[in-house]
Amino acid sequence: MRSIQGFRSQVFDAARLQQITASGIYAQRLPEQGFCVIELQDVSYGYGHGSDLILSQMSLRLAKGSFHFLTGPSGAGKTTFLKLCYGELRPNAGQVRLMGQDSATMARDDLALARQKIGVVYQDCQFLDHLDVAQNIALPLYVAGREITDAERRNLTQLVTWVDLRHRATALPPELSGGERQRAALARAIIRDPDVILADEPTGNVDWDMAMRQLRLLVELNRLGKAVLVATHDLAFIRAAKKQVAARVLRIVGGKLQLAGADL
Amino acid sequence: MSFLANIIAALIGDAASDRVVPSAGTSARLTIFASAAIAFLAVFALALSLAAGRVAERWSEDLARSSTIRIAAPMAEMEVQVAAVLSVLAQTPGVVSARELSMEEQRALLAPWFGADMPIEFLPLPRIIDVTGDAEGYDIEGLRLRLSAEAPNAILDDHGTWRSALISAAGRLRLMGYVALALIFGATVAMVTLAAQAALSANVQVIRVLRLVGARDAYIAGAFVRRFALRSLIGGGVGTVAGGIAILLFPNQASAQTVMVGLGFAGAEWLWLLIIPLLIAFVAFQATKAAAFRVLRGMP
Ligand SMILES: Nc1ncnc2c1ncn2[C@@H]1O[C@H](COP(=O)(O)OP(=O)(O)OP(=O)(O)O)[C@@H](O)[C@H]1O
Ligand SMILES: [Mg+2]
Numbered sequence: 015m016r017s018i019q020g021f022r023s024q025v026f027d028a029a030r031l032q033q034i035t036a037s038g039i040y041a042q043r044l045p046e047q048g049f050c051v052i053e054l055q056d057v058s059y060g061y062g063h064g065s066d067l068i069l070s071q072m073s074l075r076l077a078k079g080s081f082h083f084l085t086g087p088s089g090a091g092k093t094t095f096l097k098l099c100y101g102e103l104r105p106n107a108g109q110v111r112l113m114g115q116d117s118a119t120m121a122r123d124d125l126a127l128a129r130q131k132i133g134v135v136y137q138d139c140q141f142l143d144h145l146d147v148a149q150n151i152a153l154p155l156y157v158a159g160r161e162i163t164d165a166e167r168r169n170l171t172q173l174v175t176w177v178d179l180r181h182r183a184t185a186l187p188p189e190l191s192g193g194e195r196q197r198a199a200l201a202r203a204i205i206r207d208p209d210v211i212l213a214d215e216p217t218g219n220v221d222w223d224m225a226m227r228q229l230r231l232l233v234e235l236n237r238l239g240k241a242v243l244v245a246t247h248d249l250a251f252i253r254a255a256k257k258q259v260a261a262r263v264l265r266i267v268g269g270k271l272q273l274a275g276a277d278l
Numbered sequence: 279m280s281f282l283a284n285i286i287a288a289l290i291g292d293a294a295s296d297r298v299v300p301s302a303g304t305s306a307r308l309t310i311f312a313s314a315a316i317a318f319l320a321v322f323a324l325a326l327s328l329a330a331g332r333v334a335e336r337w338s339e340d341l342a343r344s345s346t347i348r349i350a351a352p353m354a355e356m357e358v359q360v361a362a363v364l365s366v367l368a369q370t371p372g373v374v375s376a377r378e379l380s381m382e383e384q385r386a387l388l389a390p391w392f393g394a395d396m397p398i399e400f401l402p403l404p405r406i407i408d409v410t411g412d413a414e415g416y417d418i419e420g421l422r423l424r425l426s427a428e429a430p431n432a433i434l435d436d437h438g439t440w441r442s443a444l445i446s447a448a449g450r451l452r453l454m455g456y457v458a459l460a461l462i463f464g465a466t467v468a469m470v471t472l473a474a475q476a477a478l479s480a481n482v483q484v485i486r487v488l489r490l491v492g493a494r495d496a497y498i499a500g501a502f503v504r505r506f507a508l509r510s511l512i513g514g515g516v517g518t519v520a521g522g523i524a525i526l527l528f529p530n531q532a533s534a535q536t537v538m539v540g541l542g543f544a545g546a547e548w549l550w551l552l553i554i555p556l557l558i559a560f561v562a563f564q565a566t567k568a569a570a571f572r573v574l575r576g577m578p
Contacts, residue, residue: 022386056385092332099492101578102490102578103578104578121497122494123494123496124576125492126328126489126492126494126495127492127494128491128492129489129492130491130492132492134314136490140301140486140487140490141487142298142487144300144484145297145298149297153298153487153488153491154296154491156298157488157491157492157494157497159493159494159497184341202491206492235390247510
């Protein structure tokens with residue numbers, strides 16, 4: 015416990031986090047607090063035509079500053095749900111709105127811009143294996159199509175230090191351990207100061223201490239106003255989180271989205 | 279010249295977007311090589327078209343108003359018949375000048391075949407009279423009839439058969455040159471499209487990740503387009519320079535004054551060579567862009 019406290023005071027210092035994520039070009043904000051960054055309305059989805067629906071009639075509003083957990087047994091559709099949330103999949107029925115726009119009809123460039131505001135920790139990380147860890151973390155900055163500024167470069171260094179990957183910064187992704195990959199994935203998800211963070215099993219491969227470090231980071235970012243949605247089947251992790259933040263726990267059961275009971 | 283601006287912007291680009299797509303050494307080298315080969319061939323096709331055009335022009339102008347009378351009479355009658363021909367010509371309306379070729383001129387004409395030192399004075403050469411008509415021309419058939427009466431060994435050659443055959447041959451040659459150019463650029467499109475498609479499908483996963491982290495289509499396509507345009511420009515430049523040097527060294531220049539006009543570029547025509555690599559790069563630019571957007575459209 016002491017080590018976590020130590021790490022917190024050293025790394026997860028809210029003022030410093032604020033300084034990093036809200037500085038320079040990161041300062042752009044959506045107009046009002048509570049703005050719905052992602053909104054699902056009666057969304058149904060099934061892979062392939064005529065196949066059974068994996069998700070049916072789901073509605074959810076991810077407002078700025080909200081914190082959600084998404085649980086459910088393996089194969090329930092958590093990853094599928096997240097894919098709908100960042101527009102990689104389009105619903106068979108219902109509507110997904112990203113930054114206010116319908117994901118099924120929005121222009122490709124608008125979808126790209128929306129994704130720049132959505133930080134995702136993918137379950138399978140999705141790194142580019144020919145770029146080193148630091149470059150992978152900086153990828154959302156690269157794709158802005160302009161040179162990276164000095165401020166951004168400093169933020170990158172700090173963030174890499176934060177997720178404790180400084181010594182691995184020049185390693186290639188295949189050389190990382192599972193936990194290191196997930197930390198790098200988390201760093202990449204937040205490098206561009208997104209409005210919402212979607213994390214798919216971010217703690218699947220890390221030990222309890224590291225899971226708690228990641229949790230603190232997510233909680234701090236949430237306090238800065240970001241919407242957070244974490245898909246996990248790690249109930250202990252959820253319980254630990256609920257002690258720190260007012261999180262709603264959702265559960266996918268039989269293709270339906272339910273609010274979990276008070277036991278969680 | 280907006281394509282020029284496009285290409286320049288595409289070539290400058292930003293270093294980061296080049297890094298995000300892994301480079302494939304072999305395909306890069308092959309694209310450069312293929313572009314160089316294409317440019318080399320394009321130089322020759324272009325030279326062929328231009329030269330054929332020049333030939334046709336020259337023949338239709340120079341030969342249109344001129345004809346030749348060849349007198350191959352026995353030595354004893356030669357002078358008489360030459361005088362007879364000249365006097366017939368002098369009385370023919372439409373003939374501006376009639377002049378017998380000197381020994382020197384004959385020597386010059388024969389030099390390509392016999393060499394300059396041939397003592398042609400001792401050969402039983404026919405005598406040749408060069409006839410130039412005015413713009414209206416003269417009555418060829420009437421002249422032919424009178425000549426057959428007054429100088430039976432004189433043969434009038436109005437170059438007509440020659441001329442029309444040569445001009446149509448030159449026209450076809452020029453057409454072939456253009457067709458070859460079109461095919462060469464068609465081949466460029468095919469080559470670059472194949473190479474770009476190979477590069478794109480080898481990088482589908484990379485493209486997907488770039489899309490996921492918020493890259494716009496233009497950014498992703500740009501990384502590929504820049505590469506292929508640059509490689510084609512380099513290859514095209516090398517091939518064009520090589521082709522230009524080959525044309526300079528082309529042996530036909532020496533006989534340019536005679537029947538065959540040399541395969542080469544004259545004066546401002548050399549500027550056409552600047553266009554070849556730019557055109558190849560532009561074609562590569564468009565072909566890669568089309569291929570990239572085809573792949574991207576299939577991705578969410
Ligand atoms: N691309 C696909 N094509 C067809 N079926 C798929 C596809 N991806 C996922 N599925 C199926 O959809 C169901 C939901 O998958 P999903 O990955 O969303 O589950 P999950 O809740 O994230 O599971 P886990 O906890 O194991 O990550 C599974 O039965 C899975 O096999
Ligand atoms: Mg999953």
